[in-house]
Amino acid sequence: MEICNLLPAGEFEEHAGAQVERFELSHAPHDTYPSLLCTIDYDRAVQSDFDFLSVRYGKASHDGSSSLEQEVSQSSGNSKVRSFSVQELEGEGVSYYEDQGAYAALWEFPDGRGLGVLLSIRSTVSRDSVEDPREFLEWFVGRVALRVSELAASPVQGSTSYPT
16 A cells, blocks of 8 residues: 555555554645645554654745745754755755654755655654654655655645545
8 A cells, every 4th residue: 555645655664663554645736836745644552752744745935935944944943954865856955853843854846846744753752762763754755755746746636545
């Protein structure tokens, strides 16, 4: 089974070190900038430091400025922001810890579209006890970036979820 038509569930679970309980995909139409949102809930019955992973794709910025700069400047917990690149993928990325109890990876494509991945830490887990997941997030961005842009540009599918 593929998660949100992006990658096989087994591959995700192997790299995430956790099992998927459910996922939901929303695909909204827009002539110029289609958007996509995928939320992957981790299995609560299995020990994990994380609740869910959210994937957003769409127009990166509406005012012409870099959304990477905006996102990072809005995060006061950004002392450990790091840039990353993905082989054979145009654009630039950053990953960092957000104030709201989550790690984020953002990728900005040269055409102004952006891919944001947010990994939420469970409320019962201390941030200090969590192993830094940015390597996983950067891998995930590289793995799905081309597919997510193709999927967003495809005919609109509305909202789908598993299990239904």
